[in-house]
Amino acid sequence: MFFPFFSRLRLRMCILLRRCSVWHVLSIGTLLLGVAVLVLSKFLADWAWPDSRITQLLQRGEVALVQGNLSAPDGSGARELFETAKALDSDRHEAQDGLLRTGQAALAQARITFDRGQFDAAERYLRLARVLQMPQDQVDVLERLVRQRQAEHADLDQLLVRADEAYVAGRLEGDPNSALPLYQRVLELVPGFSRALQGREDALSELLRQACVDLERGQLDAAAAKLNVAQRYDPGHVDLPQTQDLFNRAIDVHLHRAVRLLRRGLLAPAARDFRAVLAVRPEQSAARRGLEDVVERYVAHAGRQAAEFHFEQAELSLARARALLPDQGSIYLAEQALQRARQTRLSLQPKLSKVERERYLGELMGRFDVAERLKEWLTPPGISAYDQVRAAQAIAPADARVQRAAQRLLVAMRACFEEELGRNRLQSAQACLDVWQAINGQDVGLLGARKRLAQRWIAVGSERFGEGDITFARRALEQARRWGARTPELDELARRVNLASQR
Structure with a gap:
């Protein structure tokens, strides 16, 4: 039935080809090829140029999963690789599926290691399973079993004996073999274990008693350290509020005595x-x-x-x-x-003779060279490079050697100012600027340097005020005013400091 149709189609095509030139045929063919390329471009791109980064991560994740490397700190574990792929493209279901299978593998490994008696490893796998949102009831049941078996195998009696011995010996805290850490270890294995709770309470009571003795001796730092330990182990300990009250009163005593x-x-x-x-x-x-x-x-x-x-x-x-x-x-x-x-x-x-002055000047210049080599520009007092220049200027201000030394010191102070200001070390920058001014108060760069230092004082003062340090903010205001700051920012900081001081 179809053969007559194909015969007629072939006849029509032959007639069409006789009527069309070769160029017509080529044009039509090119047009059809272009349309085909456009239609298939997306499929070709997906086939030829996949997202290589994500694909590589997924492939590495699969390899890590097969090898049992479920998680690793260096990022080579299956969890980390799948999470990275998911972060790059959250729509890729392969990454989420990989994380799900990683969690299932972690839960399975937890059961296997538990059966082998490897309880620490089982605990690590359970933590991973919980992070990857495996069924909570399954994780909780297995975790309770792990804790129970850990307690059975940890020889709790031996731990408690060691804790009691440390308590009797007065070794309450400070290393893993002292009383409080050992009692805490028992309570981590068996929460609510009454013997461990009582032991910890007795140890903390003794620790707080020692803190009271420290307070009687005026040793605030030792008492504060013991209070911090007690708060860390049991913030609700019965003796803690009373000891804290004694500590606060001791601080007041120290403060009032210091004022007197x-x-x-x-x-x-x-x-x-x-x-x-x-x-x-x-x-x-x-x-x-x-x-x-x-x-x-x-x-x-x-x-x-x-x-x-x-x-x-x-x-x-x-x-x-x-x-x-x-x-x-x-x-x-x-x-x-x-x-x-x-x-x-x-x-x-008395005035020095020419010979004495020359000898003294030579000594000063020699000491300046040493201080310059050691970069002791401002300190120690009396032997710094600045001190030698000032002493030399006092006896021979026009001497060429003194002027050259002063110029070298001036260059060093400019560099010192820029370096210290860049590090936000304002007090040191201020010291360099003071010497700069003392050597050459007419230097053209001084005005800009003073302005920048004042602005930095205002900025740091505002930042510290925001942190609640009103004392420093007040000092920053004084320094900014010293360097001639007259800006709205200075006025605003002054207003805020004054308001805070009145409260």
């Missing part, structure tokens, strides 16, 4: 009490202000001693101030005043 000592001018013991409070309560603003007052007293002593040319005593006072708060801005100002006093003392001495 400061009023009497006993700076060292006052500083000791202020620092003891700050060691356990760093946020205690009254103790912080008190310590700053102690530093200011030392600085004032240094100023008076320098004015009387008692330079060794002034150095000692400044050293004590630096030991308490090395970043206090007034310390550096006092160091500068001390250097000026030295120069004044030098100028009051």
Whole structure:
């Protein structure tokens, strides 16, 4: 029936080909080929250029799953590989399916290792199964069995004997073989075990009793450490509130005593009490202000001693101030005043002869070279490069060697300022800028440097104010004003600090 149809079709095609030229045939063929390419392009792309990254991850995940490498810290486990593939394309069901099979494998391995008596391994596989959201009832049942078998095999009696022995020996905390960690280990294996609970409670009671003894001796740091241990093991311990109350009262005693000592001018013991409070309560603003007052007293002593040319005593006072708060801005100002006093003392001495001046100048330049090589630009006081230049300028300001040394120091101070400012070490940047000004107060770069330092003080002060450190914010305001800041940001920070101070 179909043969006549094919015969007629072949006849029509032959007639059409005779009527059309070769070029017509080629054009039609090209058009048909283009349409075919467009239609099949997506299928060809999917076949020839798959998403190689995801495909590779899925393939590696399958290999890891077959090899039993279900999870690995370096990312080579099946879980990590499938999770990465899922993160790259959440629509790929293969990744989710891989994670499901990984969880099932983890649950199966937990059963196998449990049957073999490998309870730690079974516990690890159960954690993985729980993370991969395997049926909770299955995980819980097996986990209870693992805990029970662990308890049976851990020789709880032996653990408790060791814990009791450590308690009797006074080894309550500090290493894994002390009483509290051993009692805690028993409770992890068998939660609610009454003998372990009682042992832990007795050990904590003894620890808190020792904390009270520390408080009676004025050892706030030791008492604070014991309180932290007790809170970590049992925040609801019956003796904890009373001990905490004693601790708070001891802090108040230290603070009030420090204030009285400061009023009497006993700076060292006052500083000791202020620092003891700050060691356990760093946020205690009254103790912080008190310590700053102690530093200011030392600085004032240094100023008076320098004015009387008692330079060794002034150095000692400044050293004590630096030991308490090395970043206090007034310390550096006092160091500068001390250097000026030295120069004044030098100028009051009898005039040097030409030979003596030349010899002394040579010594100063030699010490400058040593300080420059060691990069001791500003410290130690008296032997720094800055000190040598200032002393040389006092006796021979026009000497070419002195001017060259001053220029080298100026270059170093510019670099010092930029480096310290870049690291956000504002006190050090400030010290470099002070020397820069002292050497050449007309330098064209000073104005911009002062402005940048002031802006940085405002920024850091605002940040620390947001963290609740009002004392530092107030100091930052003072420093920004010192460097000539006149900006809306400064006014806003000042307003916020004033409001906070009034509360």
